Amino acid sequence: MKDLLPSAIKNKEKRSEVHAKLKHQKKLEKKKKAKVREAAEKQALELGEEPPARPIPRTIENTRELDETVCKPDDEELFAGNDADEFSCILKEERTPKVLITTSRFHSSRGPAFIDELISVIPNAHYHKRGTYDLKKIVEYANNKDFTSIIVVHTNRREPDALLVIGLPSGPTAHFKLSKLVLRKDIKNHGNPTNHQPELVFNNFTTRLGHRIGRLIQSLFPQDPNFRGRRVVTFHNQRDFIFFRHHRYIFETKESKEPQSKGKGKKEEAKTQEKVITRLQECGPRFTLKLISLQHGTFDTKGGEYEWTHKPEMDTSRRRFFL
Amino acid sequence: MPRTTTVESSGCPPLRALTFDVLGLIKVVEARGGQNGDAAKVVERWGEPDASKCVLSASILDRESHPLIGIARKSGSVEIISAINGDLQVQIPDLCQPEDDSIVGVHLLQKHKSDSSSRSCALLASTTKGHVRMESVKLGETPAKSVRDPSPTVWNVCGSGNILCSKVSEDENHALFGGKGVEVNIWDLHKREKIWTAKSPPKDNLGIFTPTWFTCATFLSKDDNRKFVAGTNSHQVRLYDISAQRRPVISIDFRETAIKAVSEDNDGNTIYVGNGSGDLATFDIRTGKLLGCFIGKCAGSIRAIARHPELPVIASCGLDSYLRIWDVQSRQLLSAVYLKQHLTSVVFDSHFRIEAPAPQVETAVEEDCAEATPVKRKKEHRGTRKAKSKSSKRSKREED
Incomplete structure (x- = not known):
């Protein structure tokens, strides 16, 4: 009877009973294990030994499929490729980025609000009305006016759902799905950004494709952050989703007082002890991007x-990531 | 439901392929074959990474002694190097101005002109603006000692539009050119005159005319210069027959993005088609029937397809930086090599033999027999049998 799986029992009442029992047992076992580990750690600490290494939980990220396209730090071909690519003149500060933001043909409600916030995030961004122009005409116009990138916010059912980032004059075109958009006013305790140039944080853009996408996004921003502004824009890649966050940070020095009960001899020390704490305030907007395709030109x-397009046959594993 | 089990492939046969990329590097990929499924890998890299030396086109003069490769660079020069060790033989600078014109195709001709010694070759290069230049080169020991023909023949193949593809027939008598705004036309290389021009297909039932834009073309068979296949930007593959009519005989739509590469099979009626979103398929061009697609994780545009002259293998490369080697019959991926840059071209060196092949192969076959007979597992059996037959075939060829 003990080997019987609860799912094999047909009577629901009995099944849930057995299942609950099994679950309870597992919980107890887990608690026991934790207790043993804690005890071992404590003992090791008392003996002055190195505590036993904590087991690393297996996550989807650290059991990721082996990918040979992951960039290595000592790859000279990678650096030569970077020097030759379309963004190098912006990233080397030979050209200041100038961004044109436009929309799909029809947009309303959250679309314009999102664009307002994008303009506040990206310095030197200009909104142009889409009108009835073809996108190819807009690309031509932007090239003539010395823009370095175009962002097209696509709206569907009054909700922004896609972002098209075009590098100019010959650069690639990235098509992202946009989801989980939260505007500034919907974020609790949000701050209002200043117009200092932001610092940029890019996390986990490891593969060659990810590297390229990272550089494409990086080329939207000026490369000389104004640290007085204490403004930071984050693009965090996790499992091929790129999370956008926009924060203000502050370092505050606080004098922390030692509790009095701990002996009076230390009183002088306690007064001088200063602690630097960092505080973050989110400025918004907040959204998530997922790459659909990267087009050459x-x-x-x-x-x-296409340099890369998503195809359904790529989704055969949960542990395969492209960025 | 996605397929979770991997299909057992028979392994990559011994071959040697050369790839050319946007940083001007040439990489030699070799597969050693063998029963344990040795994957293909990069064995040599020629050149230094330099974006101005981006390779636009390449062609190989595939012969037993002194195989040569012609490379067209973005800077407007053409280089001829040895396919064995990558030594520069001749450099022809300033074939065109890199600002407004670029080379689209370079072909090394073998039988051109009377002297067919291995120390000389002829070269045909065409540019975007339609300037075609044919010259013969006598190769010396060093690049400085090589002698170029003082009077190259230069002519123009189009008045307007851009040439995007050029191809020379197997017997080197005819060449075809086509491009954006240029209908495919065939030239006689000896008389240097246009002998045939295609006619654009009629307007469709909505009265819409698709502008001419050919992206790639190839002659269908080795001994027949009358049939050729061309791929267009409006995702069509067209078969033309000079002897029949000026409009396409068959026109096939393939997927939704522009056709970027077309290659013919040795049998003269199968073609391989690659497009801008990384789909690779094979067609029977007599009927226009899709024989099947090559399914792999091919994510980027396919720029070049090469058919191995002897082995049943094709190679494809493109913007996803992978060189992929496929089996023609089973359409399985045999090997994929990551080469870091966007690739522009791939060629096979068919005279590649692995060192000291005969004894190695013999022992391998014996081992294989010993292994295969007692254990009769279904899957393994099939795989080894295939490999065995291939290896025995190879040994036979080398005995010849």
């Missing part, structure tokens, strides 16, 4: 060549 749906 500017926007061209008919004759375009």
